[in-house]
Amino acid sequence: MGTWDVGPFDNDTAADWCGGFDDAAPDARRGLVRNTLARAAEATDYLDADVGDNAIAAAALVAAQCPGGEPAHPHYGPKQPAPDLTGLRTLALRALDRVLTEPSELLELWAESDDAPWHTTINGLRSTLTPQLPQNRPA
Template sequence: MGTWDVGPFDNDTAADFCGDLDEAAPNERKGIIHGALTRVISTADYLEAPESEEAVAAAALVAAQCPGGEPANPVYGPDEPLPDLTGLRDLALRALERVTTEPSELMDLWAESEGGSWCATINRLRSTLLPQPSGEELNPR
């Protein structure tokens, strides 16, 4: 596994995915991200690590555009601008859920190597992607 840390862009597959986004035409980038998310959601059988790593990176790109989202990794994240991805929040949440549900190679690999920090990264992404309550919900009448 070409992984060097627990962040969503800290592996060879995610870095390559971001490079592919940079090389794609601007009007194709959202579709590439959407595809990475839906591929893992639609996998009922054993989910391979590379697809999961792309989906985690895609989810992180969506989260980066949400309130409180951390910016994409400046070294391994995409250099080219991305369109508005906030409409993909639900897909990104569902993709993260699938990545962390058996059978998932990436989850198994992290479980074998003290994956607590990786799980914390995934949980931060989930928290950022969750819809924020509106002011009315916070102050009921």
């Protein structure tokens, strides 16, 4: 089926990754998310779409635990609980930045279509993952 929508879990690759997350031992899930994000964030050559799709799904799990984060998709996201992933915010941002930086297959593929909704999804994740500075309150 491939890709059916712009959400972080709306493609076969991410759905398969979520299945692997569910199958992983509870104490291995954080490492799986971290390794998935690092694989994308540290890529220096062409970033394959599969690596990018997995990184977006992993970043969405991190974002789900941040203030304003949306829960994982109830049908396509993981069914098993995620451990505390909030310490991976910076790595998740780096992974998403890499997905949005050439050479990136996902960036190329979405450029061939109306990519505005996809960019909106990715930028929404980035916004949620970016720590907000406390605002000064008047005395």
